[in-house]
Structures are given as C-alpha cells and as structure tokens.
Amino acid sequence: MLYGAIEAGGTKFVCAVSDENLDIKERVSIPTTVPEETMTAVFAFFDQHDVASIGVGSFGPIDVNKKSETYGYITSTPKLAWAHYNFLGALTERYDVPVAWTTDVNAAAYGELKKGAAVGKDSCLYITVGTGIGGGVVIDGKIINGYGHPEVGHILVRKHPEDTYGGACPYHGDCLEGVAAGPSLEQRHGIKGHELGAKHKAWDIEAYYLAQAIMSYTLILSPEMVVMGGGVMKQTQLFPLMRASFEKQMNGYVATPPLEDYIVPCGLGDNAGITGCLLLAIEEVN
Ligand SMILES: Nc1ncnc2c1ncn2[C@@H]1O[C@H](COP(=O)(O)OP(=O)(O)OP(=O)(O)O)[C@@H](O)[C@H]1O
Numbered sequence: 001m002l003y004g005a006i007e008a009g010g011t012k013f014v015c016a017v018s019d020e021n022l023d024i025k026e027r028v029s030i031p032t033t034v035p036e037e038t039m040t041a042v043f044a045f046f047d048q049h050d051v052a053s054i055g056v057g058s059f060g061p062i063d064v065n066k067k068s069e070t071y072g073y074i075t076s077t078p079k080l081a082w083a084h085y086n087f088l089g090a091l092t093e094r095y096d097v098p099v100a101w102t103t104d105v106n107a108a109a110y111g112e113l114k115k116g117a118a119v120g121k122d123s124c125l126y127i128t129v130g131t132g133i134g135g136g137v138v139i140d141g142k143i144i145n146g147y148g149h150p151e152v153g154h155i156l157v158r159k160h161p162e163d164t165y166g167g168a169c170p171y172h173g174d175c176l177e178g179v180a181a182g183p184s185l186e187q188r189h190g191i192k193g194h195e196l197g198a199k200h201k202a203w204d205i206e207a208y209y210l211a212q213a214i215m216s217y218t219l220i221l222s223p224e225m226v227v228m229g230g231g232v233m234k235q236t237q238l239f240p241l242m243r244a245s246f247e248k249q250m251n252g253y254v255a256t257p258p259l260e261d262y263i264v265p266c267g268l269g270d271n272a273g274i275t276g277c278l279l280l281a282i283e284e285v286n
C-alpha cells in the first residue's frame with residue numbers, strides 16, 4: 001500500500017509517496033507559483049501513483065474547522081493567488097481517497113513527535129523561525145485545533161528595553177513575528193541574519209523575544225518539549241541564550257524539564273513536515 005503527502009510551503013510544494021514504514025518511493029519539489037500551475041504539477045505527480053490516502057500540511061492560514069463551509073480552503077494568505085483557494089476540494093475532486101488536512105507546522109510538529117526530537121513524548125510544540133514565525137502543537141498525541149488552528153507566531157511580546165525597531169508584521173507591527181522573524185533582523189541591524197556574527201547583540205534581543213514567547217506557550221500549553229527549526233535557528237548560539245533568558249523571565253514559577261532537554265533544535269530538519277504528512281496519511285486509513 002502506498003501513501004501520499006504534500007507539504008505545501010510558501011516557496012515550494014514537496015510531494016512524496018511512501019510505504020507504511022515511511023520508506024519514500026518518490027519525491028518531487030514544485031515551485032509555489034499560482035494554483036493552476038502548481039496544482040497541475042501536483043496532479044501530474046499523484047496521477048502516477050495509486051495512493052490509499054494523502055496527508056497535506058499547508059502554509060496558511062487555512063480553514064481546519066470541519067463545521068465550516070470553507071473547510072479545506074486556504075484563507076487570508078498574503079499570497080493572493082492562493083487566498084480562498086479550495087485546496088482540499090481540488091484534491092478530493094481528482095482523487096477518491098481520504099485526505100488529512102492540517103497546517104505545514106502542525107504536520108512538522110507531528111513528524112517531530114513521532115520520528116524526530118520529541119520521540120517518546122506525548123506532546124510537543126514545534127516553532128519555525130524563518131521568513132515568518134509559525135508553530136504547531138501536539139498534545140496527548142493529537143494535533144490541536146479549535147475554531148481555527150493556533151498561530152503562535154503572532155502573539156504579543158514585551159519590547160526589549162534596547163530595541164527601537166517598530167516591527168514588520170503587516171497585521172500587528174511588533175508581534176513576535178514582527179520583531180523576531182528573519183526579516184526583522186535585517187531591518188533592525190541593517191545586515192542579514194546569517195551575516196551578523198555569533199556574538200552580535202542581535203542574538204540577545206532575538207533570544208529575549210523567543211524565550212518570552214516560549215514562556216507564554218509553556219504557561220498556556222505546558223508541552224513536554226519545544227522543538228525549533230527554520231533558517232534563523234541555524235544560529236545555534238541562540239539555544240543557550242534562549243534557555244538563559246527563559247529561566248530569568250520565568251523566574252522559577254512553573255516546573256519544566258531541564259532546559260537543555262526542553263528547548264531543543266529540530267531532529268528531522270527539512271523532513272519534519274513531509275514526515276508528518278505521511279504519518280497523517282497512513283493514520284487516515286489505518
Ligand atoms: N543561517 C542563518 N542565520 C540567520 N538567519 C537566517 C539563516 N538562514 C536563513 N536565515 C533567515 O531566515 C529567513 C528564511 O527562512 P527559512 O530559511 O526558514 O525559509 P522560509 O521557508 O522562507 O521561511 P518560512 O518557513 O517562514 O516561510 C530569512 O529571513 C533569512 O535571512
């Protein structure tokens with residue numbers, strides 16, 4: 001039996017087909033342009049494979065509310081060609097198989113829990129810090145959705161006392177994504193993130209914001225592990241800085257696992273999302 005997966009990202013779609021052991025038989029990467037073009041290539045891939053189910057992890061925001069008339073749609077994305085696109089509908093119209101539908105970051109969180117850094121845990125939060133900040137939440141082995149899906153990148157944070165930068169979020173200005181995603185580093189300091197030296201003050205400010213956010217997630221969700229990925233997290237000096245800042249800001253209020261085992265780099269790297277999508281596809285029919 002074969003299973004399909006689509007990790008639908010803002011820059012590229014990764015499609016893969018695997019067996020029940022996640023042994024990938026074929027995989028393609030398709031640029032994210034407009035739905036007509038990108039989906040034609042997606043269909044060309046899946047037309048060649050007889051899959052029992054498909055797992056989709058999509059960039060968002062998306063409608064994950066099964067009671068909603070627009071369940072399965074991408075909703076208010078700034079990628080205008082994809083706004084209000086009925087992604088799930090397009091797939092189920094073409095393929096008569098069950099389709100699991102969630103966000104790219106929820107899929108990555110699920111992948112990390114089952115096969116990555118959080119193996120053996122029942123809960124984890126996955127955060128990616130890249131062009132934007134997004135996150136997925138798994139509690140009790142289940143992806144958390146409510147009316148919609150969590151958007152952990154857009155929480156409000158207290159300003160770093162030395163930070164005069166206004167923030168880049170088009171919706172909220174200085175929300176977490178506005179002050180801590182990759183583009184904010186360049187806009188605040190005038191140098192791209194990967195060109196700032198590891199000892200630059202920028203990383204203290206970055207760690208302060210991320211630790212503050214992790215404190216909020218800890219207080220609200222109490223996950224067993226916080227797994228972090230995305231381009232900015234390639235700056236590994238951030239991990240000790242975040243842990244120290246977290247400890248200071250939390251000030252001993254709630255217990256967590258030892259911080260070296262709590263705030264950790266992702267285990268699957270770029271494969272977290274597609275792994276999660278495959279797992280969701282397999283579970284859809286087993
Ligand atoms: N090594 C690095 N150090 C610091 N910043 C980096 C590094 N690599 C990439 N970035 C920053 O991360 C951002 C790109 O994020 P990423 O590589 O995760 O890709 P992305 O898929 O575009 O992000 P997203 O998942 O948010 O859409 C850019 O702002 C870039 O400057």
Ligand SMILES: [Zn+2]
Pocket residue numbers: 153154169170171172173175176177178
């Ligand atoms: Zn925002």
